[in-house]
Amino acid sequence: MADSTSSILARCKSHCVNWREWEFNPIVIKELRQAVRSWAVTGMLMLFLTVLLITSLALLVGQSVRVNEDVQLGVSMFQAFVIILAGASMMFIPLYIGIRVAAERVESSHDLLYVSTLTPGRIIRGKLYCGAYMALLFFSACMPFMAFTNLMRGVDLPSVFFILLFLFLVVCAANQIAIFLACLPLSRPFKILLALGGLFLSFWLMGELIASASGMMGLGLGSMMASRNFWIAALTVLVAGLIVTGLFHVLSVALISPPSANRARLPRLYITIIWLLGGLLNVAWVIRVEDPTLIMVWTMATLIILIFALLVVISNADDLGKRVRRDIPANRLKRLLVFPYYNGAASGLVWVSGMAASTFIFAQLVLTFGGTWYPTHYGMRGADREEFTLCTATTIIYALAYALTARFIHRKFFPKRPPQIAGLLTILLISLVAIGPGIVLFFLNQLSWKSIDGLQLGNIFNIYSIHEPSQQWSHLYVAVGWLGLMLAINAGWFLKQWRNFQPLRSSASED
Amino acid sequence: MKVQVKNLRKEFGKTVAVDDISFSFDAGHIFGFVGPNGAGKTTTMRIISTIEEATQGDVLLNGISVCEEPELARRAVGYVPDTLPAHADITVHEYLDFYARAYGLRGKKRKQAVEAIEEFTNVAGIREKHLKALSKGMKQRVSLGRALVYDPDVLVLDEPAAGLDPRARVELRELLLLLAERKKAILISSHILTELTEICNGVVIIERGKILETGTIEDVIKKSKPRRIVAIRLLEGNYHQNPQLLKELLQTPFVENARDVANEIHFDLTGDESAACDILGGLIAKKYKIIEFRQTKANLEDIFMNVTKGGVQ
Numbered sequence: 001m002a003d004s005t006s007s008i009l010a011r012c013k014s015h016c017v018n019w020r021e022w023e024f025n026p027i028v029i030k031e032l033r034q035a036v037r038s039w040a041v042t043g044m045l046m047l048f049l050t051v052l053l054i055t056s057l058a059l060l061v062g063q064s065v066r067v068n069e070d071v072q073l074g075v076s077m078f079q080a081f082v083i084i085l086a087g088a089s090m091m092f093i094p095l096y097i098g099i100r101v102a103a104e105r106v107e108s109s110h111d112l113l114y115v116s117t118l119t120p121g122r123i124i125r126g127k128l129y130c131g132a133y134m135a136l137l138f139f140s141a142c143m144p145f146m147a148f149t150n151l152m153r154g155v156d157l158p159s160v161f162f163i164l165l166f167l168f169l170v171v172c173a174a175n176q177i178a179i180f181l182a183c184l185p186l187s188r189p190f191k192i193l194l195a196l197g198g199l200f201l202s203f204w205l206m207g208e209l210i211a212s213a214s215g216m217m218g219l220g221l222g223s224m225m226a227s228r229n230f231w232i233a234a235l236t237v238l239v240a241g242l243i244v245t246g247l248f249h250v251l252s253v254a255l256i257s258p259p260s261a262n263r264a265r266l267p268r269l270y271i272t273i274i275w276l277l278g279g280l281l282n283v284a285w286v287i288r289v290e291d292p293t294l295i296m297v298w299t300m301a302t303l304i305i306l307i308f309a310l311l312v313v314i315s316n317a318d319d320l321g322k323r324v325r326r327d328i329p330a331n332r333l334k335r336l337l338v339f340p341y342y343n344g345a346a347s348g349l350v351w352v353s354g355m356a357a358s359t360f361i362f363a364q365l366v367l368t369f370g371g372t373w374y375p376t377h378y379g380m381r382g383a384d385r386e387e388f389t390l391c392t393a394t395t396i397i398y399a400l401a402y403a404l405t406a407r408f409i410h411r412k413f414f415p416k417r418p419p420q421i422a423g424l425l426t427i428l429l430i431s432l433v434a435i436g437p438g439i440v441l442f443f444l445n446q447l448s449w450k451s452i453d454g455l456q457l458g459n460i461f462n463i464y465s466i467h468e469p470s471q472q473w474s475h476l477y478v479a480v481g482w483l484g485l486m487l488a489i490n491a492g493w494f495l496k497q498w499r500n501f502q503p504l505r506s507s508a509s510e511d
Numbered sequence: 512m513k514v515q516v517k518n519l520r521k522e523f524g525k526t527v528a529v530d531d532i533s534f535s536f537d538a539g540h541i542f543g544f545v546g547p548n549g550a551g552k553t554t555t556m557r558i559i560s561t562i563e564e565a566t567q568g569d570v571l572l573n574g575i576s577v578c579e580e581p582e583l584a585r586r587a588v589g590y591v592p593d594t595l596p597a598h599a600d601i602t603v604h605e606y607l608d609f610y611a612r613a614y615g616l617r618g619k620k621r622k623q624a625v626e627a628i629e630e631f632t633n634v635a636g637i638r639e640k641h642l643k644a645l646s647k648g649m650k651q652r653v654s655l656g657r658a659l660v661y662d663p664d665v666l667v668l669d670e671p672a673a674g675l676d677p678r679a680r681v682e683l684r685e686l687l688l689l690l691a692e693r694k695k696a697i698l699i700s701s702h703i704l705t706e707l708t709e710i711c712n713g714v715v716i717i718e719r720g721k722i723l724e725t726g727t728i729e730d731v732i733k734k735s736k737p738r739r740i741v742a743i744r745l746l747e748g749n750y751h752q753n754p755q756l757l758k759e760l761l762q763t764p765f766v767e768n769a770r771d772v773a774n775e776i777h778f779d780l781t782g783d784e785s786a787a788c789d790i791l792g793g794l795i796a797k798k799y800k801i802i803e804f805r806q807t808k809a810n811l812e813d814i815f816m817n818v819t820k821g822g823v824q
Contacts, residue, residue, distance in 0.1 A: 026612035030601070037600040037641075103599075116613040117585055260564035260581075321564045322578040416525055504579065 026118065027126020031100065032133060040096060041134070048088045048138060052145050055080050074152030075217055081149065082163060082213055085142045089135050089171045090206045091199065097131045098178035098198065102191055105183060105256070120257045124179060124249060131175030135168055159221040163213050169238070170209060173245045174202055180248040183255040243274055260321040264313070264343045268351055271309065275302055275355060279362065292370020296388060299363040303392055306352050306359075307399050313348020314403040315423035318497060320344065325504040339501055345407055345419065346497035349400070356396045364389065383469075390472040391463050397479040398460045402426050404486035411493060433458045458482075512538040512587070512664040512696050514559070518568035521554050521720075528554040530720035531568070536698065536713055538664065541691050543711035543728075544700040545815055551720040552700045553593065556667045559698065560590035572665055586614070589658030593670040595650040596642055596657070603645070603653055604629070604638035607660055614661035624660055632656040632686065648679030655686065666690060668699045672706065684710055704811040714811060716818055723818045731814055740813075741787060743776045743794070744803035750774050756799060763790055780806070 035041045059077050118126075146164065149155045181194045216224070224230045250270040254263040282298035320328075324343055329335050340351035367385055406425035414421055437456055455471045456462040457478045466472060487494075514536050521529040529551040536542040546552050557563035559570050561581040570577040570584075577584040596606060607628060611621045629635040632652045637645065645653065651671060658666060668687075672680050680703070687710055691697060701707050707714065714731055716724040724731045745752055756776055760769040765782030780787055791804050 023612065023617060026609055029612065030605070030609040033605050034598070034600040037602075116610060117582065117615065118613045258562070258564075323564055323581060326579050418524070 025122055025126040025129060027123055028129045028133070031126065031130035034100070035096075035130070035134060038096075044088065044092050045138070045141065048084070049141055051084055052081065052142060055084060056145055056148070074149045074155035077152060078146065078149040078155050078160065079210075079214055079217065081142060081145050082167070083210055085138065086167060086206045086209055089138045089167070090174055090202045090209075093131055093134050093138070093171060094174040094178035094202060095195065095199065096134070097127060097175050098182040098195060101127055101179050101182035105185075120253045120261075123256060124183075124252045127179050128172070128176055128249070131179075132168075132172050135171045135175070139164060139168060155217075156222040158225055159217060162221060162225070163216070167209065167213075169241060170205065173241055174205065176245045176248045176252070177201075180252045180255070183252045185255070246270065247274070260323045262324045262327065262341075262343055264316065264348065265341045268309075268341050268348075271305060272351075272355065275305075275359070278302075279359075283366070286366060286370070290374040292366050292374065295363050295366040295370075299359055299392060302355065302359045303396060306356050306396065309348075310352050310399055310403050311423045311426055313352060314345050314407055314426055315420040316343055316345045316348055317419045318344055318346070318500075320500065322504055325502065328501060328503040330503050335501060335503075339498070342501065344497055344501075345422070346494050347501070349403070349494075353400060356400075360393060360396070363392075386469065387467070387472065390469070390476055394463050394472070394476045394479050395460060397476070397483050398458075398463075401479060401483040401486050402429050402460070404483070404490050405429060407493075408486065408489055430460055434461050512573050512694070513571075514665055514696050514698070515571040516555070516559070516568075517571065519555060519558060519565050519570065520567040521551070521558060521563065522566045527720050529558070529565075532715075532717065532720070532722045533568075534715050534722065534725045536696055538694040538696045539691055540712045541687060541697045541699060541710050543704075543707040543714040543811070544698055544717070545704060545707065545714060545811065546700075546717035547819055550717045552717060553669055555717075556590070556669050556698065556700065559665070560588050560667050561585045562590070586661065587663055588665045588667060589661070589663035591651075591654050591658045591666070591668040591671055593673065595647065596654055598642055601642055602639050603634050603642060606642055606653060607656055610657045611660045616661060624662070628656045628660045631659070631689075633682070647674050648676060648682075651675060651679070651683065652686075655683075659690075664695060666695050666697045668697065670700055670702070672701050672703050680706065704815055708811040711811075716815060718819045724814065728811065731811075739780045739787075740807045741778055741780045741790075742772075742803070742805050742807055743778075743801060744774070745776075746800040746802045749800045752799060756794070759794070759797065759799075760790075763793065766790065775803075 250266045257263045406422045410422040561577050572587045607625045760766045765786040767779040769778040
């Protein structure tokens with residue numbers, strides 16, 4: 001620990017002393033050089049400027065032939081420019097960046113990503129910065145046209161800058177999502193499908209963005225900026241956006257890290273930190289509004305993230321390479337603490353279970369004692385609280401049971417297949433139990449869907465369609481029993497993973 | 512610089528790509544890495560270059576373990592993969608400059624390093640050309656330049672001569688010899704074995720992940736005892752005697768696989784040199800007008816054919 005701190009300090013000192021040799025991220029320079037030479041970028045920029053020019057001319061000529069003067073011409077022009085800018089930057093830049101990353105991710109051309117001393121984090125940051133620079137290029141090209149609208153009526157400069165800043169951040173987030181999609185280890189047809197999906201997502205986001213920008217302009221954005229609530233809302237959206245972008249960033253870094261690296265650490269650590277901060281923020285909200293039921297927001301968000309995370313961790317390989325093992329601490333207690341942040345399905349299950357249990361216990365504490373703290377504002381009935389508790393607990397226990405079952409099936413019947421099969425098996429099992437009995441019941445009950453509303457033990461989605469407490473308890477008992485059985489079956493495998501979690505003896509000592 | 516490959520093993524699921532191989536080579540040496548397709552050459556090279564991680568064993572570069580200290584080891588290895596650079600919208604100079612930056616070369620040092628490598632690999636004249644517009648040979652030079660730009664002590668080349676024309680091959684060979692003179696330790700895999708014989712000091716022959724032969728070329732030739740091939744040429748105008756000579760040879764002891772190869776008769780000699788002497792004496796006694804009777808020198812290709820079974824995994 002002391003060594004790493006001193007090495008960081010030494011690096012900082014060397015950076016400060018040699019400030020004349022500071023240089024940009026090499027990826028940014030390379031990407032920008034490529035962008036400058038690219039016909040796609042040049043062509044798009046020319047097209048963008050031409051469309052802006054034609055639009056502004058059309059609006060101005062239209063105004064000059066009108067009998068009545070348009071007092072909102074500035075707003076109309078600004079909105080038109082925002083649509084053009086959003087279209088160009090939201091659709092083109094993420095697509096361009098994504099295609100570049102995907103081309104370099106092709107298995108056969110590994111020269112960029114692995115054969116240099118650039119870290120995966122630097123590579124992803126470089127791509128992201130390049131996207132931001134390109135967005136700046138498009139925004140600065142649009143700026144004179146936007147500034148011109150200020151000379152017309154109906155637009156104030158703070159509104160122009162606010163909307164542009166907001167749009168810029170959304171473009172950066174879209175770039176990060178495009179990088180993430182491009183990093184996924186999929187074949188070309190799947191990547192094309194993903195790109196199409198991403199384009200549709202961008203199109204939808206662009207529509208929403210334009211609608212909200214127009215709405216804000218209509219409500220008088222300049223006047224709203226004076227209020228505190230406006231900035232609280234803007235800041236909340238900003239922080240939420242940053243968290244999501246950050247998550248995609250760490251996932252992208254993990255995806256391009258070599259298989260021999262500890263890919264799990266960064267995403268698991270990031271989610272843990274966000275979970276902690278989110279929890280604290282939620283508690284602050286509970287205290288401010290004096291309503292303990294608001295803790296459910298954090299609980300449900302954590303639950304959803306953990307179920308997705310479970311599908312990923314259960315697909316992890318069991319073997320720890322030498323490069324990963326060299327960082328494992330020798331001290332048993334330290335090893336126990338860091339175990340959830342290392343590669344492997346067993347460590348991932350510990351991490352998910354730990355997070356889920358902590359969330360559940362903390363939420364229960366807040367809900368139980370909330371009534372005592374804020375008796376006047378406590379708005380949740382006892383029955384509702386019980387239903388919430390049963391549903392969340394049963395869902396996560398079912399999910400863990402399904403994941404362990406899938407892992408067991410993979411280990412027992414498909415040991416030669418890659419571990420990713422376990423994740424697919426989990427989805428398959430959940431779907432099969434959710435849909436299979438329903439279809440059988442549909443035919444048994446004379447083509448009626450009525451019986452599906454009844455109790456279907458094992459069906460993870462059924463918990464949310466029944467409201468009878470006794471049935472919900474039955475679900476919980478089955479889930480606990482199933483999980484217990486799976487834990488017993490997988491105990492040997494789990495213990496083996498823990499025993500293998502040992503630090504590396506160096507080659508020198510082996511000699 | 513000493514490169515030591517120690518009990519290296521690499522498994523991909525249940526497939527063993529490299530099975531407990533060990534060899535070593537030094538600075539100034541060119542070491543040939545030979546084996547059929549799927550023998551485990553590329554996997555071994557990727558492990559040495561820190562791209563892949565070994566399941567067991569290790570590679571030490573002057574004592575630095577590629578498994579335990581890959582970040583440190585990576586700076587000592589230049590890897591030329593079997594794929595050529597295919598980046599769009601980038602010139603040769605920008606490409607080399609990018610890698611120099613990626614390896615932490617700054618300011619003047621970087622400029623000098625890139626210019627020196629452009630001169631060395633003879634790409635200075637095409638430095639402003641786009642990578643995509645280059646021929647295979649030129650791309651191979653750029654790829655080599657990229658691996659050399661940060662002056663690594665070890666160079667690992669995976670099939671660098673594949674697809675190159677004869678002139679480009681000769682030029683590549685000369686470059687490698689120059690690099691060996693500069694005390695680089697070079698590991699090169701190639702299917703063009705005759706060329707390897709000319710430039711390599713040592714060789715590793717690998718099949719199905721296991722080493723079949725290793726050592727200096729001379730040692731390997733001595734050890735493997737390949738079949739000796741003898742070539743006989745009759746005086747011009749006497750080629751009509753060839754079929755008769757073939758028949759004759761097939762009935763002679765210590766002769767196998769006699770065949771007509773472009774007006775020459777070749778056969779595998781299973782006996783020693785005195786047997787060859789007897790065969791020659793016998794043929795002269797039978798009035799064959801022999802102008803040439805030579806024993807062809809065994810090369811890497813012969814050894815390779817002799818020791819490998821031709822199976823892939």
